[in-house]
Amino acid sequence: MQMIKYMIKRILMLIPVLIGVSIIVFLIMRVFSPDPAPIVLGEHATQQSMQEWRLANGLNDPIWLQYVNYIKDAMTGNLGTSYYTKAPVTQEIFSRFPATIELAIAAIIFASLLGIFLGVVSAVKKNSIFDNGGRILALIGVSMPIFWLGILLIILFSGTLHWLPSTGRLNPLYQPTQITGFYLIDSLLTGNMNALVDALRHLVLPALALGMYSMAIITRMTRSSMLESMSQDYIRTARAKGITNRRVIRKHALRNALIPIVTVIGLQFGSLLGGAVLTETVFSWPGIGAYTVNCILKSDFPVVQGVVLLVAVVYVLVNLAVDIIYAFLDPRIKYAKKEG
């Protein structure tokens, strides 16, 4: 009950966040971006046609009025239309966003599983060859630029070994019926195994490239968090009970160490959305990252605004998810009390 109240409160807090974020992106676009009119209409457009275009798109109104109108429309679920495709922004976003989220989730799963595994091994076998190996891997992970790693992966696994495809999300032949836009989910729902396998094969390299940095960060966090929890008194108690070392590590040390690790995973998921831009470019992944960059360059205000709002929502939801996982992991946390 307390938990549900807390969640509702947190979700309500989204509103001020979204207002703040929308104001900022609104201002930044209008103050710092080039005038969209000549870009949309082409170099040879006349002054008059440009003026008409601006009027039609409300760009001649004072900024505050533009903003009020934007919010009014947004309340009804209308985020405007793209200056270029004339399609509704919501449609533009939702045709691409699942690809990015699918990639980011795959990357964070890879990063978390491998990162936690390496971190635990490093901590348990402190100063051994495993520990040093894991730390070197982590060092490489944090220092390797995504695009470079991406290109290396393509050269090795697609070019040389021909194991995995290097670009795109799916062989169009296998396209599953569109339900959620997440190919893995859609192909499972429709029982289309060819699509599932093909989508997975396409996902491997981009997810590796995107998740490598986070994997390294999670490895480091896990190692230090495990070292910390393994030195606690309750670990000695657990060992005094006569349970196996394996169980001591998993059920007692890791279970406690997970609390800070989850925070880091949440933060990393947020930053993965940023890294997705580069990954999508390198792997021609039809996601929202590369597309958004393009829209920024072309001053497609409504699309950029929509994407930024969506990203803000994702951030807030990820944070909320982290908090909820926290409460499950750590019984000492009582949100209701803290929130009054």
Added chain:
Amino acid sequence: MLLEVNHLKTDFKLKKGIVHAVNDVSFGIEKGEILAIVGESGSGKSVTSLSVMGLLQEPGKVVDGEILYKGEDLLKKSEKELQKIRGDQISMIFQEPMTSLNPVYRIKDQIIESIMTHMKLSRKEALARTVEMLKTVGIPSPGQRANDYPHQMSGGMRQRVMIAMALACNPELLIADEPTTALDVTIQAQILELLYSLRERFNMAVLLITHDLGVVAEAADRVIVMYCGQIMEEADVKSLFSNPMHPYTLGLLNSIPRIEDESGERLYMIKGMVPNPLHMPQGCPFSDRCDRCMERCTLEMPELKEVGGHKVRCFLYNQEAGKEADDR
């Protein structure tokens, strides 16, 4: 003899040198007996008990001696074999009840884990046993409190939970490492009372570790006084209090606060400090603090000798075996 420790030596290899945390310690515990080990901080009490449990952490290592439990040397057993003994036949409770329980699990789950590791019981039976144990150690409404997390309990309650957990599998030997040090005085007495009554009820032996001779007087059958990793004196509790022989024992006895003592005099303190384990004085380890230190004491190490029913490590009693020192 339930447990027999012979010439135990435990070292810590540090960068700055080797610390002989336990240095040639021998003692035995009979079935159902309470043996106390007393000594100031750093005397090697915890290291002794962790050595017996096989729970020493790096860089600590038993380098010599034997630890015979029911005649079998624990030092020769594999980690797997030790796990079968730990928590089942030999259990341990610790000084810090506030941090010794895992904060993320309900106390019932922590006790059930211990029970199900060693006894062939279903989860339901283990839970029933858990509640019964909580009742035994005096936790009110144990069925409910079993669902608590450690942070919902006071220090005294947590120590009771630790005791319940330690006794859940009917151990034959309980090692209690300063079980009351972190607690309020009134709670201390309750916990000691509890340990004492449980010892009778479960007929287990207790190795009671403490730095407080006052605790020993109430609970123990026999006492070992330890200093700098060595045994200074060993005697049964009555004899130790009525006839303390080693100057260090005397110092400890004199520093027990006495309630009936209303003179308002300042508490006696042994002068000086426990030496740095890396720079032990030559000869008798107590020589730099001893009121009766003789020339010989700073040159040679006295041996642990049987004198008048005690074992004492002191030259005052050592010149001719069996002959007590003149005055005291």
